[in-house]
Amino acid sequence: MSSHLKKLRVKxxxxxxxxxxxxNATNRRYLSGFTGSAGFLFITQSDAVLATDFRYVEQAxxxxxxxxxxxxxxxxxxxxxxxVNTLGxxxxxxxxxxxxLASYRQLVKAARKLPPKSRPSLVSxxxxxxxxxAVKDVxxxxxxxxxxxxxxxxxxxxxxxxxxxxxxxxxxxxxxxFLKEKGSEGLPFDIIVASGxxxxxxxxxxxxxxxxSGEPVVIDLGTRTQGYTSDIxxxxxxxxxxxxLVRISRIVQQxxxxxxxxxxxxxxxxxxxxxxxxxxxxxxxxxAFGHGLGHGVGIDTHEQPRLGQNSSDIxxxxxxxxxxxxxxxxxxxxxxxxxxxxxxxxGPRIITRAxxxxxxxxx
Numbered sequence: 184m185s186s187h188l189k190k191l192r193v194k195x196x197x198x199x200x201x202x203x204x205x206x207n208a209t210n211r212r213y214l215s216g217f218t219g220s221a222g223f224l225f226i227t228q229s230d231a232v233l234a235t236d237f238r239y240v241e242q243a244x245x246x247x248x249x250x251x252x253x254x255x256x257x258x259x260x261x262x263x264x265x266x267v268n269t270l271g272x273x274x275x276x277x278x279x280x281x282x283x284l285a286s287y288r289q290l291v292k293a294a295r296k297l298p299p300k301s302r303p304s305l306v307s308x309x310x311x312x313x314x315x316x317a318v319k320d321v322x323x324x325x326x327x328x329x330x331x332x333x334x335x336x337x338x339x340x341x342x343x344x345x346x347x348x349x350x351x352x353x354x355x356x357x358x359x360x361f362l363k364e365k366g367s368e369g370l371p372f373d374i375i376v377a378s379g380x381x382x383x384x385x386x387x388x389x390x391x392x393x394x395x396s397g398e399p400v401v402i403d404l405g406t407r408t409q410g411y412t413s414d415i416x417x418x419x420x421x422x423x424x425x426x427x428l429v430r431i432s433r434i435v436q437q438x439x440x441x442x443x444x445x446x447x448x449x450x451x452x453x454x455x456x457x458x459x460x461x462x463x464x465x466x467x468x469x470x471a472f473g474h475g476l477g478h479g480v481g482i483d484t485h486e487q488p489r490l491g492q493n494s495s496d497i498x499x500x501x502x503x504x505x506x507x508x509x510x511x512x513x514x515x516x517x518x519x520x521x522x523x524x525x526x527x528x529x530g531p532r533i534i535t536r537a538x539x540x541x542x543x544x545x546x
Contacts, residue, residue: 185249187214190315192228195276200306202227202272204290207281209482210312212410215247224250227270234262259286259293267294267303279307310487317479317487318501323411324525327480327503330367330413331523331534333406337362338417338537341402345421348393351376355389358404367406371414371484375403382418382516385474385509396422399431399516405484412484414505415535416521424540431468431510431518432540438462438508439520442476446506446524446531452476452494459508460492468510471517477505480523502526503534 191214195203205211205224212218214226215233219242222235233243233250243252255262267275277290294303319327337358344357355376362370377387378394382401394400403416418435420428438459445458456476463472475491478484480503488496488504498504507521520539524531 186320187315188226188231188249191226191312194311194315195226196228198276198306198308198311199274200276200308201274201303202267202270203276203308203311204278205312206278206286207312210278210281210316213312213316213482215243215250217243217247217250218410219243223255225266225270227272230270232266232270234266259289260296263290263293264296268297268301271301273301273303274306275303276306276308276311278309278312280309313487316481317496318499319481319503319525320501323481324501324503326409326411327413327523327525328534330406330408330411331415333362333365333367333408334404334413334415335535335537336365337404337406338402338415341417342419342538345394345400345419347396347421350391350393351378351381351389352391354394354400354402358402362404362406367408368410369407371405371407371412375401375416377401377517379516380514382518383511383513385511385517385519394421396420397425397428399424399428399518401517401519403519403521410482412480412482413535414480414484414521414523415537416507416519417537418518418520418540420540427515428518428540431512432520434463434466434468435508435510435518435520436539438472439506439522442506442508443524443531443533446498446526448498448500448526448528450498452488452490452496452498453492455490455498455506456492456494459506463508463510471510471512472508473511474509477507477521479504498526500526500528506531 219239225232231250234253234255355374376389378400379398381387382399405414442459477490479486509519511517522535
């Protein structure tokens with residue numbers, strides 16, 4: 184965690200702040216390792232404080248050796264003024280995209296308890312820690328790859344588990360049991376199993392629909408390993424795929440391959456999206472690809488960078504993100520292929536390896 188703090192302190196200095204108050208739970212865990220449900224971080228160039236209540240003091244001491252633990256109770260007024268006065272911080276950033284309006288008002292009220300000469304200025308910040316999180320270190324990559332391996336195994340298990348008469352809910356439950364029995368720390372999101380017409384809904388929920396032979400079955404799932412997640416989608420088929428399923432799958436795979444070949448460090452998320460979207464548009468399915476190409480993956484399943492038509496996020500070495508083009512046709516169904524990649528000097532390296540639907544007629 185000390186390397187994460189070091190990177191953040193550079194950002195704090197660049198933003199001309201004396202300190203940063205961290206309220207977002209994911210950012211709190213990223214910087215400190217603390218997994219409790221309540222608490223704040225207060226970070227300066229020379230100090231790092233984890234303020235939490237009685238329930239978590241001992242846990243915080245174990246999980247966050249780089250932090251000084253402060254026991255707090257009640258709202259900001261009970262601890263924030265004293266901490267600010269002790270550290271002498273005058274320009275204090277806060278996470279405005281996380282703090283509620285009510286909490287912000289409490290924070291302002293607490294700051295006003297200090298004498299005018301030592302009263303801090305509260306500075307709104309957005310995405311400061313998230314931009315640091317976007318580039319993964321070696322340890323983070325190792326955990327993400329481990330999570331990806333488990334997700335691969337679950338997708339392969341789906342192929343062997345799918346049988347005539349099975350419903351979407353039954354397959355989703357089989358996959359959830361498999362993941363938990365194999366060691367996933369819960370699921371980062373609900374498993375999607377969507378068959379036939381339901382697969383035209385990118386975020387469909389498993390239903391009681393019986394999966395039929397020859398139709399698309401979209402399976403989107405993720406795992407969690409020591410806090411880090413994975414995300415993968417495969418479109419599979421019970422029995423022989425229909426000719427249309429083979430054709431649509433081939434187009435989606437070509438779009439993904441174009442992204443694999445063209446993505447490099449320094450391009451924007453919008454440029455990356457265009458690489459795949461062009462293939463789908465040229466096949467006359469542009470209107471059927473309604474979401475972005477991908478998203479960053481780390482502690483959160485969706486984080487920076489964003490790969491979409493209007494994204495200005497710049498891709499850089501060390502980023503882990505998905506490449507997931509899709510085509511969705513009402514009544515018929517849909518096809519999505521999603522893989523996670525690590526962007527390296529040579530380009531994106533695929534870290535999800537589960538088998539994909541065979542694209543040969545009669546397979």
